[in-house]
Every structure is written in structure tokens, then in C-alpha cells.
Amino acid sequence: MNSTPIPRFDLIGLVVSDMAASLAFYRRLGLRFPEDAESAPHVEAQILGGLRIAFDTEATVRSFAPDWQPGSGGRxxxxxxxxxxxxxxxxxxxxxxxxxxxxxxxxxxxxxxxxxxxxxxxxxxxxxxxxxxxxxxx
Missing domain, CATH: 3.10.180.10 (2,3-Dihydroxybiphenyl 1,2-Dioxygenase, domain 1)
Known part of the structure; x- marks a missing residue:
């Protein structure tokens, strides 16, 4: 039997083109983000039950994965x-x-x-x- 703890689902992450536009949209749906987050490279909100949702700008992702490209179509x-x-x-x-x-x-x-x-x-x-x-x- 494996004694390694099972990972717990904790976060949904989205890569966004425009942080301010994405925050404005999701705030309309009731998610709460810090008031001054529009220019941040990474932003998180707590969701009921302890789950979190996070947004990272494309530039942030490219800072550690320089060849990253957005996918096509809704994934x-x-x-x-x-x-x-x-x-x-x-x-x-x-x-x-x-x-x-x-x-x-x-x-x-x-x-x-x-x-x-x-x-x-x-x-x-x-x-x-x-x-x-x-x-x-x-």
C-alpha cells in the first residue's frame, strides 16, 4: 500500500489575455478578487468549500514557459x-x-x-x- 498522501483538488487556473477584463467579467458573476488586482500578473479568489480559482496573464506563463501558446477553441x-x-x-x-x-x-x-x-x-x-x-x- 502506498503511504504517499493523495493530492487534493485545490485550484482551477486560467490563463488570461487581459487581467482587468477577466476580473471585471468574473466579478459580475460574484467572484471576489482584491480591489487593486487589475495589473497583477497572478490573482486568486476563494470559492465555497475551499477551492480556489486563479488567473495568470499570458506574460506570466511565458516567464517560466517561453514557448507557451494559447490553445485554440474552448478547452x-x-x-x-x-x-x-x-x-x-x-x-x-x-x-x-x-x-x-x-x-x-x-x-x-x-x-x-x-x-x-x-x-x-x-x-x-x-x-x-x-x-x-x-x-x-x-
Missing amino acids: IGLAFLCASPEAVDASYAELTGAGYGSELKPFDAPWGQRYATVLDPDGNGVDLFAPLDHIPVQ
């Missing part, structure tokens, strides 16, 4: 649980009204959720969803 998806189906529509309207792109307009999905997808400043799909049966979010 990561993030999903945000909304309080109700109406909150999905409201969040979608607020984000697209602020100029962020849309991948999927809100719809009632066959798996029982109100569902929509917006695009963050780097083109990553960010899902907004809520159960259709109006179970309150805890």
Missing part, C-alpha cells in the same frame, strides 16, 4: 448555479448587455435546467444554469 468550461430559472435569464441579460458574447441563449434544457452560455473575455464558455423545478439554491 475549459465553467458553470455557475443561479438561484432560479429567472436568475439565469437576468444574469445572461446583464452579461450580454454589458457586451460579453453569447454562445447559447437561455433555454429550458431537456435535462431539467434553465441553461445559457456566455463567453468570458478570452472566449471561454461560462454556463449559467438553474433547476427548472425552482428548488432554492442553498
